[in-house]
Amino acid sequence: MTKSKDLLLKIRDLEIEGRSDETWMPIINGASFDLHKGEVLGLIGESGAGKSTIGLAAMGFTRDGVRISGGSVEFDGINLVTASAAQKRALLGKRIAYVAQSAAASFNPAHKIIDQHTEAPVQHGVQGRKDSESDAIELYRRLRLPNPEEIGFRYPHQVSGGQLQRAMTAMAMSCRPDLIIFDEPTTALDVTTQIEVLAAIRDIVEQFDTAAIYITHDLAVVAQMADRIKVLLKGDEVEEADTATMLSAPKEDYTKSLWAVRSFERPKKAAPAADAVPIVRVKNIDAAYGTVPVLFDVSFDIHAGRTVAVVGESGSGKSTAARCITGLLPPTKGVIEFEGVEMPLDYRKRTKDQLRQAQMIYQMADTALNPRKTIGEIIGRPVEFYGGLKGQKKRARVEELLHEIEMEPSQYIDRLPSELSGGQKQRIGIARALAAEPRFIICDEVTSALDQLVAEGILRLLAKLQDELGLSYMFITHDLATVRAIADEVVVMKDGRVVEQGPKAEMFMPPHHAYTDLLLSSVPEMDPDWLTNLLDARGVDNIGDAAVDKM
Amino acid sequence: MKSVGGIILQRLALGLLTLFVVSIVIFVAVNLLPGDFAEAILGQGATPEAVASIRRDLGLDQSPITRYFQWLGGAVTGDLGNSFAQANFASFAGTETGSGLGSVATQIAPRFANTMFLAMVTAAIAVPISLILGVLAALYRNSAFDRATNIFTLSSISSPEFFLAYILILFLAVLNPILPSLSNIFDGMSFSERLERTVLPALTLTLIVMAHMMRMTRAAIINLLASPYIEMARLKGIGPMRVIVRHALPNALAPIINVVALNLAYLITGVVVVEVVFVYPGIGQLFVDSVKIRDIPVVQACCLIFAAAYILLNLTADILSILSNPRLRHPK
Numbered sequence: 099m100t101k102s103k104d105l106l107l108k109i110r111d112l113e114i115e116g117r118s119d120e121t122w123m124p125i126i127n128g129a130s131f132d133l134h135k136g137e138v139l140g141l142i143g144e145s146g147a148g149k150s151t152i153g154l155a156a157m158g159f160t161r162d163g164v165r166i167s168g169g170s171v172e173f174d175g176i177n178l179v180t181a182s183a184a185q186k187r188a189l190l191g192k193r194i195a196y197v198a199q200s201a202a203a204s205f206n207p208a209h210k211i212i213d214q215h216t217e218a219p220v221q222h223g224v225q226g227r228k229d230s231e232s233d234a235i236e237l238y239r240r241l242r243l244p245n246p247e248e249i250g251f252r253y254p255h256q257v258s259g260g261q262l263q264r265a266m267t268a269m270a271m272s273c274r275p276d277l278i279i280f281d282e283p284t285t286a287l288d289v290t291t292q293i294e295v296l297a298a299i300r301d302i303v304e305q306f307d308t309a310a311i312y313i314t315h316d317l318a319v320v321a322q323m324a325d326r327i328k329v330l331l332k333g334d335e336v337e338e339a340d341t342a343t344m345l346s347a348p349k350e351d352y353t354k355s356l357w358a359v360r361s362f363e364r365p366k367k368a369a370p371a372a373d374a375v376p377i378v379r380v381k382n383i384d385a386a387y388g389t390v391p392v393l394f395d396v397s398f399d400i401h402a403g404r405t406v407a408v409v410g411e412s413g414s415g416k417s418t419a420a421r422c423i424t425g426l427l428p429p430t431k432g433v434i435e436f437e438g439v440e441m442p443l444d445y446r447k448r449t450k451d452q453l454r455q456a457q458m459i460y461q462m463a464d465t466a467l468n469p470r471k472t473i474g475e476i477i478g479r480p481v482e483f484y485g486g487l488k489g490q491k492k493r494a495r496v497e498e499l500l501h502e503i504e505m506e507p508s509q510y511i512d513r514l515p516s517e518l519s520g521g522q523k524q525r526i527g528i529a530r531a532l533a534a535e536p537r538f539i540i541c542d543e544v545t546s547a548l549d550q551l552v553a554e555g556i557l558r559l560l561a562k563l564q565d566e567l568g569l570s571y572m573f574i575t576h577d578l579a580t581v582r583a584i585a586d587e588v589v590v591m592k593d594g595r596v597v598e599q600g601p602k603a604e605m606f607m608p609p610h611h612a613y614t615d616l617l618l619s620s621v622p623e624m625d626p627d628w629l630t631n632l633l634d635a636r637g638v639d640n641i642g643d644a645a646v647d648k649m
Numbered sequence: 650m651k652s653v654g655g656i657i658l659q660r661l662a663l664g665l666l667t668l669f670v671v672s673i674v675i676f677v678a679v680n681l682l683p684g685d686f687a688e689a690i691l692g693q694g695a696t697p698e699a700v701a702s703i704r705r706d707l708g709l710d711q712s713p714i715t716r717y718f719q720w721l722g723g724a725v726t727g728d729l730g731n732s733f734a735q736a737n738f739a740s741f742a743g744t745e746t747g748s749g750l751g752s753v754a755t756q757i758a759p760r761f762a763n764t765m766f767l768a769m770v771t772a773a774i775a776v777p778i779s780l781i782l783g784v785l786a787a788l789y790r791n792s793a794f795d796r797a798t799n800i801f802t803l804s805s806i807s808s809p810e811f812f813l814a815y816i817l818i819l820f821l822a823v824l825n826p827i828l829p830s831l832s833n834i835f836d837g838m839s840f841s842e843r844l845e846r847t848v849l850p851a852l853t854l855t856l857i858v859m860a861h862m863m864r865m866t867r868a869a870i871i872n873l874l875a876s877p878y879i880e881m882a883r884l885k886g887i888g889p890m891r892v893i894v895r896h897a898l899p900n901a902l903a904p905i906i907n908v909v910a911l912n913l914a915y916l917i918t919g920v921v922v923v924e925v926v927f928v929y930p931g932i933g934q935l936f937v938d939s940v941k942i943r944d945i946p947v948v949q950a951c952c953l954i955f956a957a958a959y960i961l962l963n964l965t966a967d968i969l970s971i972l973s974n975p976r977l978r979h980p981k
Contacts, residue, residue: 157884162875190886203877207975208899218885253975 106174106276106309107133107156113168114151114160114333125151126333128169135276136307140324140341142314142356144549145520147330149313153279156311157194158186174276191218195270197299199282201262205254211262212250215269224273237268240305241298260291264298271302278303280312284319288411288576289620296322296622297633315549317356318622321345322629329353341626355551357624362554362583364561369601370401375438377402377538377570378423378456383432385415385422392418393429393594400538400587403564405571407585407602409578409617415594416574420540423572424456436538454484457531461543463523467515473500473526474511480533499529502566503559521552528559532567540572545580557584578621582606590614653977657968664964668957672724675952676717679945685709686733686943707733720946724953729753730946734939753950757932761954763834764931767854768916770847775855776862776909783866783905788893790871802860814853814926821849832927850927854920858912865908869901876900903970910966917962918955 114126126148133139141149155166158178171178173194178186190196195218198204206214216230225233231250238246241264254262263283270278283299284292300323303310312323320327320341327344329336329352337350348354370376376399385393393415400406408416421427423434425445434441436455442448460466467476477496481487487495497507503525515523524544531539541560545553561584563569575581581588581602588605590598590613598611605614619636622628687703688695704710708719723730732753782802786795805813822830832846870893873879882896921933932951939947971977 154884159884161880187886187888190884192886196881196884198877198881200877204881206878206882206896206900209895217882217887221885221887221891253979255976256979 104135105132106135108172109156111169112152112155112166112171114155115165115167117163124333125164129335131328131338133309133311135309138303138310138312138324140312140314140320140327141330142317142320142327143330144315144551146332148333149330150281153281153311153313156279157190157196192222192224192273193275194277195275197266197270197278197280197283200286201266202254202259204266205262207254210251210253211257211265215250215272219272222273230272234268234272237271238265240302241268260287260295263287263295267299267302271306274306275308277309280310282314285314290411290616293620296629300629316622318624321624321626322622345624345626362557364584366603367404367586370404374401376400377437379435380419380423381433381435383422383429385418385427385429393422396596398589398596398599400570400572402570403568404586405564405573405584406587406589407573407575407581408589408591409575409581410591411576414591416591417542420542420572420574423540424458450484454534455536456538456540457534457536458540458542459527459531459544461547463520463527466527467523469515472512472514476526477529477533480530484534499532502532502563503529520548521555524548524556525559532563538570542574546575546577560584578618590617653971656971660964660967664960667960671956672721672953675949675956676720679948679952680713682943686945689943720949729950732756732947733944734942753946756947757935757950760930760932760935763929764917764933767847767850767929767931768913770844770851771854771916772913774851775858779859779862780866783863784870784893784898786863786867787870788889798863802863805856806860810853810857810922811926813856814923817849817853832929834930850923850929853923854916858915861908861912866905869904870897873897873900902973906969906973907966910962914959914962917958
């Protein structure tokens with residue numbers, strides 16, 4: 099934490115350009131910072147802010163179609179901008195290492211984990227193969243990977259995401275580098291897994307006194323990891339300060355707005371009448387993919403005008419439950435009721451009016467919108483299919499829907515999805531669901547691919563629509579901050595079963611089911627000491643997968 | 650996910666089924682050929698009686714379905730029947746048809762062996778060169794070397810086979826007589842002599858099959874160069890050659906294997922022109938001759954061998970691609 103240590107990395111007026119349509123467009127407009135030995139710098143900003151680009155540039159590396167157009171990157175006195183490829187290769191992997199966002203994609207599927215681990219030390223002549231192998235096993239042990247002797251001899255696909263992420267951190271450590279770039283290393287992980295990886299990374303960076311650049315869009319995460327934080331916005335530096343100052347007293351408006359996102363919360367609604375007929379009732383359903391059972395005796399109700407958040411880790415059966423409600427995956431057992439009327443389990447047997455009742459909004463708006471159709475056509479299709487409107491009337495209805503999602507019809511109706519931003523695409527997904535005039539919408543991780551500010555906009559829009567149209571939502575998410583913001587009831591799922599359900603206020607108040615408790619306590623908080631306190635309180639064996647396995 | 654053994658068994662069964670379907674197609678197609686052996690052999694002087702007698706002798710008067718099953722039954726037990734032309738010659742010469750001289754198998758076997766020999770020599774030259782050129786082209790992509798390789802392989806694949814053959818003869822046999830221009834090989838030749846005579850047709854074929862394999866190797870590798878694990882390898886400071894050979898190539902094997910198999914199948918089944926130019930006694934020439942004189946058993950047998958070669962090579966390619974996938978080799 100001391101600032102008097104040796105200067106390791108000095109970046110001055112770094113300018114980076116990216117090629118698009120035959121011209122070079124600026125990506126980074128002059129970034130400068132210093133990094134000292136053993137220091138951790140957090141780089142934070144939304145997607146497109148240039149965090150990863152700066153992270154890679156700190157290694158003297160640019161992706162295809164990107165170039166460093168100005169400034170200098172000095173690592174231990176060597177200017178990486180002007181250094182030769184061979185000079186840089188001698189540093190990369192040996193003195194500067196990289197941990198990528200998706201370990202599953204960044205490990206070569208064709209080789210064993212440990213062979214990839216030992217590659218850098220052997221190629222750089224740091225260690226022999228045997229020594230490096232035993233060192234790898236030692237690192238796996240320190241990173242608290244299960245079966246450290248054996249896990250490296252597996253192929254990447256045989257190891258879970260959180261374990262791979264730790265194996266990749268071990269790989270980055272293989273040559274004991276002076277600097278590691280962590281590029282969103284926990285973004286793709288579940289909260290309970292994330293906490294384990296965070297603890298492991300922080301621990302090992304401290305043990306070896308390694309300097310690090312920690313790139314993330316999650317403030318609470320960076321608060322746990324970094325000594326200093328630097329905020330970026332669209333390639334510009336916003337501000338830089340040490341973590342405590344940055345959290346308690348951000349200077350710039352943009353930083354303050356980032357900090358404020360988590361404060362969005364809907365007012366509490368009165369509980370539904372005891373005899374009210376729920377819009378959707380899921381009763382004792384079991385479901386299977388082929389012969390593999392995935393849901394066991396799942397039941398919950400969704401009442402008019404309310405939001406039920408279904409939370410749980412990936413693979414817990416949240417999306418499968420949604421597929422059962424829509425009839426895409428007919429349950430093997432149980433009943434689905436809409437407003438007290440039992441529905442055919444298979445969507446093919448439902449009437450058009452029954453189909454209209456349940457609409458979906460998907461996580462990846464990118465893939466859920468037909469890239470060849472204009473916005474008007476995408477929204478127009480359900481308008482025509484369910485509403486029977488054609489020509490002028492159809493267009494008028496599409497424009498009305500675009501107004502509802504706060505997008506100017508004249509400007510957007512003839513655009514293609516590729517001409518929209520991520521948040522706008524998600525709004526089109528909402529408009530398409532609304533076009534059917536449903537009473538119930540399933541939102542499947544609709545905000546998890548979006549930046550926090552954009553996600554908040556989507557949540558506010560959904561809340562507004564709920565108030566205006568009396569919609570009910572089934573909100574599938576793994577993000578508990580989102581749950582806190584908009585849910586009325588919460589259903590917690592694990593391994594295809596509902597482990598706990600109830601009104602939100604009760605869910606966020608102890609006592610919980612042990613699993614709910616684990617989920618809740620694993621959500622990083624803005625307090626920089628949160629991780630330390632949690633580890634003190636629980637011990638390293640009672641966080642993450644290790645704790646889940648004990649249940 | 651199924652086990653590798655299960656998948657391989659399944660593919661084998663599918664291959665057999667395909668072969669059975671193809672045998673029906675072959676039989677129907679061959680029997681649709683206009684004219685028949687009796688008319689072809691008797692020529693202008695064909696009287697209805699003579700035609701009928703020959704047809705009776707050869708069993709051509711029986712119903713197509715009976716003949717199909719007789720043929721299929723024979724083929725399954727390894728008996729491909731008797732060559733019409735050889736049988737005719739044998740009866741003319743007074744030897745028994747049962748002596749084995751006229752059987753399709755004895756007629757095809759040496760020709761097939763020659764074809765396989767040529768195919769193997771070609772494969773031994775073409776496959777390594779294509780792979781190495783492909784890897785180098787990917788390594789030095791968009792460089793002068795890459796462009797030159799592309800232009801060279803594309804122009805060789807675009808030229809007619811006989812043209813390439815004559816060019817090679819001109820340069821390697823006529824202007825610089827280092828290789829024989831005729832490849833008439835026969836029994837009792839020493840291996841080295843055989844090899845020497847096979848080199849020119851093999852080189853011609855190499856020029857023809859190289860482009861596909863080389864370009865697929867290059868494309869499959871370049872396709873992977875944007876993947877995160879390649880970026881990771883570069884960020885570990887691994888040299889460009891090792892990045893391509895160790896990190897990209899193992900993941901690019903499946904498409905490469907498939908293209909190699911297709912080209913090897915072509916070497917077995919499609920080299921008639923090259924055989925004619927070099928007077929190489931392969932199965933292609935025999936096939937064309939047999940079609941000319943309507944020697945149906947030989948035509949059918951050749952077709953069946955070609956089909957089997959295609960199916961077998963594609964099957965091998967399939968299995969090798971499956972084995973190149975670590976997810977299948979090492980299930981969870």
